[in-house]
Amino acid sequence: MSTAKSVTLGDVASVAGVSLSTASRALNGGGRISEDTRRRVKEASDRLGFQPNALARSFALGRSQTIGVLTQNASGVFTAPVLIGATMELGRMNQALLIRDARFDAATLNENVARLQARRIDGVVLIGDGLNYSLPSVTSLFRVPVAYAFGLTSESDDASFNPDAEMAGRLAATHLLETRRRRIAHITAGLDDPASRGRAHGFGRALAEAGLEQVGGKPLSGGWTFEWGVEATTRLLASGTEVDAIFCGNDQIALGAESAIRAAGLSVPRDVALIGVDNWEGMITSDSARLTTIDPCLQDVGAAAARSLGADEAWSPGAHLVPCRLIVRSTT
Known part of the structure; x- marks a missing residue:
């Protein structure tokens, strides 16, 4: 029984009428390429059903496309939607995840930080359990951007995302x-x-x-x-x-x-x-x-923190407030 031939980047480049390197840069978001060319390559990729090789893509970008997610209390009622929002946004950004939960234990958190330090990651999201719990700052422990969601640290320059x-x-x-x-x-x-x-x-x-x-x-x-x-x-x-x-x-x-x-x-x-x-x-x-x-739109809080680590996002330190939403029902 014959198997269908996999679509290659060369096929995409041929259909789009560009070089292999241009097609690569267009799909990976790098280089100086016109929006028209980028759009043409994307349309060819979608039409052919091209699925880029994740490992090859990471080498081309010089990044692992992996984000570490640290939680203080992953099963918490309010933590869960923040975590869902972060993971969904990272998935949309084609990022792999390494998730580790500390269960409010400082020693476990330190161990989780050490495990992420040993991995080639592109960023870290640390998710707290509300503004009433102070988050430890781990920014100085990593060479990659760190974002904090649903919590504050004592460091004013730490990029934190919380409901307004x-x-x-x-x-x-x-x-x-x-x-x-x-x-x-x-x-x-x-x-x-x-x-x-x-x-x-x-x-x-x-x-x-x-x-x-x-x-x-x-x-x-x-x-x-x-x-x-x-x-x-x-x-x-x-x-x-x-x-x-x-x-x-x-x-x-x-x-x-x-x-x-x-x-x-x-x-x-x-x-x-x-x-x-x-x-x-x-x-x-x-x-x-x-x-x-x-x-309080907690999924949006997690998504905003995750998005701040993206290559196309202008990362900025300090506190960021995420808008909330009124839901009108019968008690008013």
């Missing part, structure tokens, strides 16, 4: 104002938490710009839990303070607040509108499909 917490607060306030709510409270975790503090700051500024002050003049601060949402909302309603909306620091708090509102004989959203932050299905029950929320 202030934007989350601003989006929540703006949406509630647009629904004609004017007596708006904010229930969140402790303001020593960077995410909680950022959301509270964006929320407060948006209200101030509209000439309003949040109910009570400041957030009700406690924890990230359903139980805190119940406790804080029960206390707020029992005080007799007029309130027609509550911005909750996360979806768990919002679900607790909803429970307390209904227990008080009030209706959501007719009497009190609710909005949370997260939109992560693994954290909440199926009933949460009713909840208006701010999606």
